[in-house]
Amino acid sequence: MASEKPLVAVTCTAPVNIAVIKYWGKRDEELILPINSSLSVTLHQDQLKTTTTAAISKDFTEDQIWINGRKEDIGQPRIQACLRQIRHLARKQRSGEEEEDPLPLSPSYKVHIASVNNFPTAAGLASSAAGYACLAYTLARVYGVESDLSEVARRGSGSACRSLYGGFVEWQMGEQADGKDSVARQVAPESHWPELRVLILVVSAEKKLTGSTVGMQTSVETSPLLRFRAEAVVPARMAEMIHYVKERNFEGFGQLTMKDSNQFHATCLDTFPPISYLNDTSRHIIHLVHRFNAHHGQTKVAYTFDAGPNAVIFTLDDTVAEFVAAVKHCFPPESNGDKFLKGLPVGPAPLSDELKAALGMDPTPGGIKYIIATQVGPGPQMLDQPHAHLLGPDGLPKPVA
Amino acid sequence: MASEKPLVAVTCTAPVNIAVIKYWGKRDEELILPINSSLSVTLHQDQLKTTTTAAISKDFTEDQIWINGRKEDIGQPRIQACLRQIRHLARKQRSGEEEEDPLPLSPSYKVHIASVNNFPTAAGLASSAAGYACLAYTLARVYGVESDLSEVARRGSGSACRSLYGGFVEWQMGEQADGKDSVARQVAPESHWPELRVLILVVSAEKKLTGSTVGMQTSVETSPLLRFRAEAVVPARMAEMIHYVKERNFEGFGQLTMKDSNQFHATCLDTFPPISYLNDTSRHIIHLVHRFNAHHGQTKVAYTFDAGPNAVIFTLDDTVAEFVAAVKHCFPPESNGDKFLKGLPVGPAPLSDELKAALGMDPTPGGIKYIIATQVGPGPQMLDQPHAHLLGPDGLPKPVA
Incomplete structure (x- = not known):
């Protein structure tokens, strides 16, 4: 397992958000569609953030995930829903463009994911929003998906779609049965209200x-x-x-x-x-x-x-x-x-x-x-430095420093 | 003040009630009319009750009240509303009947009132319901009023009208602006559900x-x-x-x-x-x-x-x-x-x-x-024994035994 594999890795961070108009109640449990719109403030990642590395390789034999250093069950329905959705978007996008750039790699490549929070879960903060926003954003980058990620994040955790943007973010409940109009959008950027x-x-x-x-x-x-x-x-x-x-x-x-x-x-x-x-x-x-x-x-x-x-x-x-x-x-x-x-x-x-x-x-x-x-802080960020990756060249979590 | 006066004294007890459909909110602050009907269970007076003595005499020069042994301000608006209402009813009733019985005495006679609870106020139990029900019931007896007392009790404390009956009691919110149809009525007697x-x-x-x-x-x-x-x-x-x-x-x-x-x-x-x-x-x-x-x-x-x-x-x-x-x-x-x-x-x-x-x-x-x-217990009771009176023959509170 120590041999280097030809993999592509991307590392991103995503913020926690706090709702000021609350989301409580779904009209569709499967698609995670809410019974009302909500509005949140994105908190600064200097204090609270999730960091996620996703690596894909044709040599990986199965999807795997590590959260806060512990191997977790990739089969969890909500993680599966995100993965399925991102691969669906990747395929859709690929079919419409020329195959020239090194990214996106094949949507069928297996993925390794590692994710950590810089704040204790015990703090009782809504870590799932930052976590699933980060998962959606990182997977999109590694698979080269450029479309709106509201649905991908939402399928993980409803309020996660609001962590896809910085500043002040509205999650419009939408009206369609398929949830296509149940999306997050920025109401004002993080620079809007500096005080x-x-x-x-x-x-x-x-x-x-x-x-x-x-x-x-x-x-x-x-x-x-x-x-x-x-x-x-x-x-x-x-x-x-x-x-x-x-x-x-x-x-x-x-x-x-x-x-x-x-x-x-x-x-x-x-x-x-x-x-x-x-x-x-x-x-x-x-x-x-x-x-x-x-x-x-x-x-x-x-x-x-x-x-x-x-x-x-x-x-x-x-x-x-x-x-x-x-x-x-x-x-x-x-x-x-x-x-x-x-x-x-x-x-x-x-x-x-x-x-x-x-x-x-x-x-x-x-x-x-x-x-x-x-x-108030910005939305998800992609980190450029390779040393930021949570996965090593072998596609496994790096030992914690 | 020790000389005996020709007074008429009546002593009654009234129960606490506990709402199972709650009253919260008035549509008329002055008349104490609720925004919804409510329903309560009358508790047994063996455990919780208010006892009130009212005495009237042509020799009394002013209305006075003692609560739990302490002289209180008779000018309190809610006590005044009860007094005004009971005298109004007494006058109305008097005008329609022959003047033969010793009771009712003149509605204009001043009244002395003494009231005690057999449970500590600190218990946080709604003592005002039992208190105003007892006040209304006792004043009605001493002034010889026979009509429905819902309004008299209600003017003291809304939920007091429910303490006028035993068993299970409904306070119908009513529709009229003057509150004449905002009255309590018994849904089932105290014997209805013995378990x-x-x-x-x-x-x-x-x-x-x-x-x-x-x-x-x-x-x-x-x-x-x-x-x-x-x-x-x-x-x-x-x-x-x-x-x-x-x-x-x-x-x-x-x-x-x-x-x-x-x-x-x-x-x-x-x-x-x-x-x-x-x-x-x-x-x-x-x-x-x-x-x-x-x-x-x-x-x-x-x-x-x-x-x-x-x-x-x-x-x-x-x-x-x-x-x-x-x-x-x-x-x-x-x-x-x-x-x-x-x-x-x-x-x-x-x-x-x-x-x-x-x-x-x-x-x-x-x-x-x-x-x-x-x-579950019965509604207000009149006590027959003179030794039960909280006021002595001089119209002043008896020393506590």
Whole structure:
């Protein structure tokens, strides 16, 4: 196995995205078509990213995949759906062009895939979106596919299609039964709102959570409120949110982000048996944000929660330091004082007695494990340097440095 | 003040009620008219009741009220609304009959009122429903009013009108602008379903909660889901619940009770800023109930939560002991082991290893402070014994024995 093989390898990275208008519920489980459109912010890959190498060779005898250094089952239906779809697109494209360039190689060549996240899975961040976006993007590059990748990524994980672009991204639910119009598109690029900042408050996790795939399926089947939300509430909210993003209106953006997070969790609670992703620490963070804003007389920070207790906070650069100081006041870091803040540097800030009084909360030591400070970022990237490859010339994962 | 006065005193008791189809939101704040009908179970007064004495005399110079032994402001708008309404009804009735009986005395006579609960306010139980039902019922007796008291009680606290009857009680929302058809009526008497039992799980309380008056007002103003619930979900649920009660169908009754509690809390979460009455202990109780039922393959227990973290559990007499054992297993009582169970006697029960495994929860010691075991009970009662009066012959509160 140590002999070198004539292989073509491509390595790409893809970002995590955080929805501000939430996706919850499928109208087609097989094609992964949603019951409503959604809108997300792409986070910067300096802090959070998936890196994937795909290598193809006529000498490979089977498809294989390694995730975070561990061999995984390539037969997983969602991985298979992505592979099938990308090969289908490659064949379609090949049939329409002259065969001159070295890429694309034959779509029938087997592929080796290695993928790693630069953030712990335990952080409860939606790693599947970055993972499947990266898989779709990397496979497209290695097989030379140039068409829209929404469907490839979506078949892996619905929200993954939103990680195919940087900045502010809309996933249009579409109307067609075959899902061809259920695609992601960029609403505004990452440079559009340079002051926007994102703080991920990683909450001390509970053990068992309802997975989002099963959760949203149960919600669709049992929650009367979810269907109403999808049909009667979200369409207007999508238009409103796009407007706020385009205008860089933080007041509107922040308020609607919080309302939509709350409504998503409300439909989870209306599910039977009910689903609760928020815990007491999440509720204290919600309380803190509303008190902080009330003290300032305007929406200076906004929260959103996905299918877990972690809070994602949006704010502007001039408010980060004060809000982080408020978080530290309410959730004093336990042992890891120096590792409490990760990502972008955050300066210290004094906390006025008036603000402390306005927060009016008993401190909950250790309620928040750490904070990741980040910002809006670009979409997937292809890395040029061969040393970035996660697979060696033999097509097997390189030993971890 | 020690001289005896020619006064007429009446003492009555009234029950607490627990809604299984929830009331949340008013269409008229002044008249206290709801945006949807609701249905409740009246709890037995052996465990939970309000006792009220009202005395009237031509010698009294002003209306006065004492609650739980403390002089309170009689000028409170809701107390005033009840007083005004009862005197209005007394005058109306008087004008239509001969003046021969000693009662009713003149509606213009001033009244002294004393009221006590036999349960701590700190228990977080809806004392206002029992309190205003008792006030309405006692004032009606002392002023000789014989008409329907729904409006009098409702003007004090909406859900109080449901405490005017025993058993299973419906509050019909009504359609008229003046609220004349927004009345309570008995769906089935307290004797209808003798096996039904009620357990109140008093949860270690948080400090600040959004009061229900302010909370429901904010919900009506900000929650898109609440209006949909009131208009599109509740009407069918009311009919369904009445059917289950009449049929004594615990499976249906229990499932719908849980769904409606969850939906009420979902609309609270959809309120802006969001309202959270459930805490982590409440969520663990919900989890416990679903696991308990799943283990038995049927709905043997059901939870409902009002505007606070306490759970009210419905079950049948043959399941009480096993469920209480399961509660003790998951929430081991702290110091007060002998005072953990109040109310109706509950025998010990073994907990099978299978059930323990099925619950699959880490114990949370002290999460539940105590349990009150009770059952369905009758409506308000007039007490005949003069020694039951809370006011002495001088019209002032008797010293507490």
